[in-house]
Amino acid sequence: MPKTYTYELTKPRKVNTALNLLYASLGIGVISSGLFPVGLDEVNSFGSALNDSLYTFFIFGLTLLLYYMIGKGKNWARITFLVFFIMGVPLSIVVLPMYLSLSDPPIISGILFLVQTGMDLVALVFLFQGESSAWFKAIKQSNVHMTETNAPID
Structure with a gap:
């Protein structure tokens, strides 16, 4: 009889x-x-508005996928999010003044960014x-053991 493994697979509240x-x-x-209206100068200097929109949708979709995979217990997604966050900290320091200068009133965008x-x-x-x-x-181990033993998790 194959070994079975018991893990607590209920997603923690945290x-x-x-x-x-x-x-x-x-x-x-x-x-x-x-909140950040893009003027004609910005569109001309950074590419077309369509390219900016496609980039935004791509990043939004990638972020949704990453969050979904975190919810499924994929450790690689959790680590990837950590790496992206750490890489974004220096950029955030540079971007915050830009957020404050581009919106009206500027304090709203700064507060939203910080929140x-x-x-x-x-x-x-x-x-x-x-x-x-x-x-x-536990999620990772349950997937490995299910593959190795073909046994259900109790």
């Missing part, structure tokens, strides 16, 4: 909270992107705490 924060942050990003960044940071903390890490590990 992972659910992190996902809610990430999706809300993404929503804020979509809303705040409408979004804060939500992402809190979500990352939740995703890497012990309970969450144990869940990601």
